[in-house]
Amino acid sequence: QVQLVQSGDDMKERGASLTVSCKASGYTLTDHGVNWVRQAPGRGLEWVGWISTHYGHAMYAQHLQGRVTMTADISTSSVFMELRSLRSDDTAVYYCARERTFRVGPAEIGYSAMDVWGQGTTVTVSS
Amino acid sequence: DIQMTQSPSSLSASVGEAVTITCRASQPISYYLNWYQQKPGKVPKLLIYATSSLQSGVPSRFSGSGSGTYFTLTISSLQPEDFATYFCQQSYNSPRTFGRGTNVEIK
Numbered sequence: 001q002v003q004l005v006q007s008g009d010d011m012k013e014r015g016a017s018l019t020v021s022c023k024a025s026g027y028t029l030t031d032h033g034v035n036w037v038r039q040a041p042g043r044g045l046e047w048v049g050w051i052s053t054h055y056g057h058a059m060y061a062q063h064l065q066g067r068v069t070m071t072a073d074i075s076t077s078s079v080f081m082e083l084r085s086l087r088s089d090d091t092a093v094y095y096c097a098r099e100r101t102f103r104v105g106p107a108e109i110g111y112s113a114m115d116v117w118g119q120g121t122t123v124t125v126s127s
Numbered sequence: 128d129i130q131m132t133q134s135p136s137s138l139s140a141s142v143g144e145a146v147t148i149t150c151r152a153s154q155p156i157s158y159y160l161n162w163y164q165q166k167p168g169k170v171p172k173l174l175i176y177a178t179s180s181l182q183s184g185v186p187s188r189f190s191g192s193g194s195g196t197y198f199t200l201t202i203s204s205l206q207p208e209d210f211a212t213y214f215c216q217q218s219y220n221s222p223r224t225f226g227r228g229t230n231v232e233i234k
Contacts, residue, residue, distance in 0.1 A: 035223065037171075045163075045171065045214055047223040059221050062128075095170065104158075104177045111177035112218040113161040117170045 002026035004034075004096050004118035011124045017084045020121045022096035029077040030054045033099045035114055036070065036081045038092040046092075050099065051079055086125045093120040129153050129217050133226035139234040144205050148229045150198045150215035159219035160198045162191055165228075166211045174213075175200065205231070 007021040022034065036048040049060035051070040058070040069082045083090060097114035104111050130153040140146050150160065158178040163171040173182045175191040178198060188203045202209055210233055215226040 044227045045165075045216070045225040047225065050221065050223070061222050097171075102176050102180065104180055109177075111159060111180075113173055113176035113182075114163075114171075114216075115173045115176075115182065117172075120170055 002098075002116050004098060004116055006094075006096060006118040006121045009122040009124075011126060012086050014086055014088060014125055014127050016086050016125075017082060018086060018090075018123055019080055019082045020094050020096075020123070021078050021080050022118050023076065023078045024098070025077065027098075029072065029074060029079075032101075034070075034072075034079045035097045035099050037095045037097055037114070039095070039120075040089070040092040043092075048081065048094070053079060083123075088125050088127055091123060091125045093122050095120050128222055129156060129219065129224050131215055131217055131224050131226040133213075133215055133229050135229060136227065137230040137232060139232045140205050141234045142205055142207060144234075146202050146205055146231060148200045148213055148215075148231075150193075150200070150226050152196045152198075152217055152219075155195045156217045156219035158194055159217055160191070160193065161216045161218060162189075162200045163214045163216065164209075164211045165214065171214065176218075202231075207233075 005023045035050045051058040053072045067084050072079045096118040098116040100115040101110040132151045160178045162175040165171040179191045212228045212230045214228045
């Protein structure tokens with residue numbers, strides 16, 4: 001079945017770097033882009049960025065620009081999110097989520113949604 | 128960035144009741160609106176995409192409507208497994224943005 005499996009929970013010190021991996025199975029990685037979304041304790045969902053697994057280019061949340069890099073490795077069907085210069089407010093559960101384009105209506109207009117999610121990786125940044 | 132405003136932030140309802148959650152976008156987003164359900168400690172789950180299309184396997188008591196800047200999610204008859212937090216999200220452009228969520232609790 002289609003699934004995304006993320007790397008395990010991690011604890012880092014402030015200022016360190018973190019890499020979370022997300023391995024896709026049950027589908028071809030390059031057929032769909034992948035979003036990263038995070039959720040701080042007791043808070044809502046925050047979009048971190050998106051990577052085109054076909055072309056390799058990525059878009060990031062503006063407030064994380066310069067600290068985050070997303071990459072894809074087609075040979076292992078995996079995407080990676082690196083976050084540098086970690087701060088206390090980076091403490092969150094990080095999710096990868098496949099972005100699927102649904103074709104809707106007679107005109108088959110494309111609408112994107114995050115249809116498959118990884119299990120989440122809890123990242124704790126200690127001061 | 129497009130801001131998504133959900134209301135109410137929380138509501139209490141009984142099993143069998145109908146509930147409606149609203150989501151407003153800060154600018155027109157056509158029908159590019161998705162709804163997700165998240166239970167405590169669990170992964171978000173896609174319920175509805177493109178405003179009103181039910182994701183495969185989602186019960187028909189869930190429905191969505193709207194366009195432009197105003198959208199609703201309705202649960203026609205609340206079931207015990209529906210108590211959760213619901214988020215709207217726009218896919219009109221990047222950055223993708225979510226509403227702050229509506230927590231549906233048992234009355």
